[in-house]
Every structure is written in C-alpha cells, then in structure tokens.
Amino acid sequence: MESGRIEIPFEECNKQGWIFALANRLGHDMKTYARRYMKSKFVAQGKDFDYSYYQIASPSYSLDLVDEAELHEEGAKTDGISNDEAYWIGFFYKYFTLALSLSNEQAWEKIPFDRMRAFYAEYGAKSKDEAGAELSALLRRELTAAKPRVVLLATGGTIAGSASSADAVTGYRAGALGVDELLAAVPELKNVAEVRGETICAIDSKDMTDEIWLRLAACAGELLASDDVDGVVIAHGTDTLEETAYFLHLTVKSDKPLVLTGAMRPATALSADGPMNLLEAVRVAACKEAAGKGVLVVMDGEIHSARDVMKTRTLGVGAFSSPTFGCLGTVDAGAPVFYRTTARRHTTRSEFDAAALPRVDILYGYAGDDGTLVDTCVRAGAKGIVYAGMGNGSIPADAEKALAKAAAGGIAVVRASRTMSGAVVSAESSYESAGFIDADTLSPQKARVLLRFALGKTSDREELRRIFREY
Ligand code: SIN
Numbered sequence: 296m297e298s299g300r301i302e303i304p305f306e307e308c309n310k311q312g313w314i315f316a317l318a319n320r321l322g323h324d325m326k327t328y329a330r331r332y333m334k335s336k337f338v339a340q341g342k343d344f345d346y347s348y349y350q351i352a353s354p355s356y357s358l359d360l361v362d363e364a365e366l367h368e369e370g371a372k373t374d375g376i377s378n379d380e381a382y383w384i385g386f387f388y389k390y391f392t393l394a395l396s397l398s399n400e401q402a403w404e405k406i407p408f409d410r411m412r413a414f415y416a417e418y419g420a421k422s423k424d425e426a427g428a429e430l431s432a433l434l435r436r437e438l439t440a441a442k443p444r445v446v447l448l449a450t451g452g453t454i455a456g457s458a459s460s461a462d463a464v465t466g467y468r469a470g471a472l473g474v475d476e477l478l479a480a481v482p483e484l485k486n487v488a489e490v491r492g493e494t495i496c497a498i499d500s501k502d503m504t505d506e507i508w509l510r511l512a513a514c515a516g517e518l519l520a521s522d523d524v525d526g527v528v529i530a531h532g533t534d535t536l537e538e539t540a541y542f543l544h545l546t547v548k549s550d551k552p553l554v555l556t557g558a559m560r561p562a563t564a565l566s567a568d569g570p571m572n573l574l575e576a577v578r579v580a581a582c583k584e585a586a587g588k589g590v591l592v593v594m595d596g597e598i599h600s601a602r603d604v605m606k607t608r609t610l611g612v613g614a615f616s617s618p619t620f621g622c623l624g625t626v627d628a629g630a631p632v633f634y635r636t637t638a639r640r641h642t643t644r645s646e647f648d649a650a651a652l653p654r655v656d657i658l659y660g661y662a663g664d665d666g667t668l669v670d671t672c673v674r675a676g677a678k679g680i681v682y683a684g685m686g687n688g689s690i691p692a693d694a695e696k697a698l699a700k701a702a703a704g705g706i707a708v709v710r711a712s713r714t715m716s717g718a719v720v721s722a723e724s725s726y727e728s729a730g731f732i733d734a735d736t737l738s739p740q741k742a743r744v745l746l747r748f749a750l751g752k753t754s755d756r757e758e759l760r761r762i763f764r765e766y
Contacts (some may be wrong), residue, residue: 387574452532456561470497500532540601667737688719
C-alpha cells in the first residue's frame with residue numbers, strides 16, 4: 296500500500312464532502328460511498344488506494360481494509376447502485392453546482408436523484424466533459440424557463456384568520472390577513488410559480504353575496520383571458536366555498552385552471568392547514584393537467600370538482616369530500632395526479648353568463664312539515680324553491696300540496712335530498728304531474744345555484760329539466 300501513495304491535504308478532503316452528502320441524502324451507508332469514491336479516484340490516477348485519506352476526511356469512521364470485491368458486494372447490498380453510477384452521479388452533482396451556480400441544497404432540490412439516474416442511463420456512455428456540457432445547457436434552459444404565472448385572489452375566510460392564541464381554532468377573526476401576508480407565509484410558492492395577489496374582499500364566507508360572486512367571476516374571467524396568466528387560485532372561507540366554486544364553474548369561460556382553497560384552522564393556529572392547502576392549490580393551478588376540468592377545489596391533498604364537492608364536517612381538517620363520486624385526484628407528494636373528470640357541462644361549455652339572478656330559496660324537509668314555509672318563500676318573491684326532501688327527494692303530503700300550488704303559480708320547484716349523497720330521480724307520478732324537477736346528484740345548495748342560472752334564461756319546465764340533466 297505504500298507504493299504510489301499520494302498525499303491529499305485536509306482542505307481537499309473537505310471539498311469532497313459532497314460525496315458524503317450524497318450518501319446521507321440517499322439514506323445509504325456513507326462509508327461505502329466514501330470508499331468507492333476515493334478508491335475510484337485513486338485508481339483513475341494509477342495509484343493505490345490509501346485508506347488514510349479517508350480516515351483524515353472522516354476520522355469518526357475507523358476503516359478496515361477492504362478489497363474491491365468486498366466493496367462491490369457491499370454496494371450492491373446497500374443500494375444496488377453500481378460504482379460507476381455512484382461516481383458519475385457524484386461527479387455531476389458537483390459539476391452542476393459549479394456550472395449552474397447552484398448550492399448543494401438547490402442542486403438536490405432541482406435535480407432529484409431519479410433524474411440523475413435517468414441522465415446516467417442516457418449519457419453515462421459519453422465522456423463526463425461532453426455529457427456535462429450538454430446536461431448543463433439543458434438544465435440551465437430548464438431552470439431559467441419562465442415559471443407558470445398564477446394569481447391569488449383573496450376573499451377572506453379562516454385561511455386568512457387570526458386568533459388570540461395558537462390553540463384557538465374557533466372564535467377567531469376570519470379574513471384578518473392581507474393577500475401579501477398569505478403569500479409571504481408560503482415562501483415555497485416561488486419554486487412552483489410566479490404568484491401575485493389581489494384582494495376581492497375580506498369576509499367570513501357565510502356573508503357571501505351575489506355582488507361579490509359577480510365581481511369574482513368577472514375578475515377571474517378577465518385574468519384567465521390574459522396571456523400573462525396561466526392559472527388563478529381563490530382563497531375562500533370554507534363555509535360557502537362549494538357554492539362559490541359551482542357558481543364560477545357555471546360562468547367563467549376559460550379552460551385554464553381555476554382553483555379554490557381554504558383552511559379549517561386560522562393562520563395563527565398550531566398546525567395551520569392554510570399554507571399547505573395554498574401551496575397545493577397553486578401546484579394544481581400551475582399544472583397543465585388541470586386545464587379543461589372545470590373549477591377545482593383543493594383541500595387537504597385532494598382535488599375535487601366544484602360540482603361534486605361539499606363541506607361535510609364542521610371542524611377539523613379533512614372537512615371536504617365529494618360524497619357521491621369521490622375526488623378527481625390528489626396532490627400527494629407535491630405532484631397533482633388526476634384519476635377522473637366530470638362529464639357534466641361547465642366553464643367553456645356552459646350556456647350561462649354571470650348576470651343578476653332571480654331569488655331561489657331552499658326549504659329543508661322534516662317529519663311533520665305542513666308546507667307553511669312554502670308560502671313564505673312565495674310571498675318573499677322567490678322564482679324557484681329547492682326542497683331538500685327525505686331520501687330520494689320525498690316530500691311530506693302537506694308540503695307537497697303547498698309546493699304543487701306554488702308550481703301551478705309559475706314557481707320552479709326542484710326536488711333535492713337532505714341525505715347529502717346519491718341522486719334524486721323520478722319517483723311519485725304526482726311529483727311529475729306537479730311539474731317538479733329532479734336535482735339529480737346536486738346538493739340542495741348547488742341545485743339552488745343552477746336553478747338561479749337556469750331561471751335567468753327560461754321558465755319552461757322541460758328546458759329546466761334538460762338543464763338539470765346536462766349540468
Ligand atoms: C368562513 O367560511 O369564512 C369561515 C370558516 C372557514 O373559512 O373555515
């Protein structure tokens with residue numbers, strides 16, 4: 296081992312620290328990597344491998360002398376990566392950090408290990424200088440390529456909520472934080488997209504109004520029509536998020552991603568869910584696969600269609616689901632993945648425009664309902680009533696009489712269900728002859744949104760039925 300011994304100063308050993316980082320990052324035995332790397336370096340120079348070099352670099356590891364066969368065997372056991380591959384990957388991480396002026400951390404973040412192995416498969420046969428030059432140019436192009444441009448529209452809600460203590464998840468002020476504070480809380484957004492913010496309003500979403508809906512639809516539509524915007528995210532209170540989402544699903548004429556998100560815990564809470572929801576919503580708004588799928592809702596790692604999603608829990612994260620059909624996809628491990636789409640009409644295929652909409656009320660069915668409230672709705676000027684009936688939209692006899700009278704007087708009556716899941720389909724012949732319309736799989740609150748748009752165009756019962764079949 297003495298012959299051909301080369302001395303390497305400590306600083307030089309230290310410079311090679313990145314190979315240890317590589318090993319650690321991969322969760323593998325650092326010792327094996329160090330041995331391999333150093334041995335390959337020495338062998339390349341026609342020198343014997345001097346283990347004292349390794350001991351200087353990492354004195355905490357005491358090394359037994361191992362032979363080449365043992366190194367290979369150990370390497371194969373620990374990670375299945377060949378010496379060549381480990382050496383090549385290590386070389387290029389170093390090369391890229393220099394050529395692209397990346398820190399080690401940035402290199403790890405931007406050029407994941409799987410990608411390096413794919414590079415090895417494609418370029419490993421070339422000389423390292425040649426492959427290095429080609430790959431550096433490719434990565435430089437990618438890293439400097441313009442990121443998707445996403446606009447965040449803030450409307451208030453718990454996602455922008457502020458409480459007096461970190462353990463308070465109720466009794467907070469919704470919409471207290473400005474849009475810039477929402478963005479500043481998630482610095483990781485800059486890795487995904489260029490995000491800028493605008494404020495539409497700062498309300499508790501229980502107080503959502505038609506005026507805000509119309510303004511929001513106009514603003515989102517205008518932004519999405521611009522060549523400078525690739526997607527829009529709306530931060531919204533969770534209480535009426537599903538209604539706003541469906542309103543926009545029926546009116547915004549764009550195929551570009553429009554995504555709503557919110558939070559169940561205020562921004563000041565321990566384990567606030569808003570920052571991750573916002574990051575995931577931006578990831579979805581920035582991804583090409585989200586285009587043409589209608590308005591989406593991203594909450595708690597799930598991507599839902601605006602048509603199907605509901606808030607199904609009062610408190611706690613995981614409060615959103617699509618009870619009848621399930622979510623469209625997920626944002627697991629940071630990557631949006633879609634599994635299905637909605638077949639019903641929306642956005643660019645919708646026949647509706649945002650405009651002043653008629654009054655439609657919802658009545659909630661209960662045992663013993665005598666229909667008195669139907670008259671209240673009629674007197675209040677409702678042009679339509681959605682009845683959240685039992686089971687398959689069943690209506691108690693007295694309430695049915697009152698609704699049939701209202702329908703005969705020109706009020707559109709839609710039968711929905713209070714069960715929260717499943718379709719309302721044709722049932723009693725008396726419902727048909729009274730001219731009631733089936734809500735299909737729309738919740739009462741979504742049926743109300745659709746009926747308002749529909750009544751803005753027609754009061755013809757068959758046309759209304761067609762609309763409920765198509766949307
Ligand atoms: C709201 O809907 O504005 C308050 C509740 C929430 O955002 O979770």
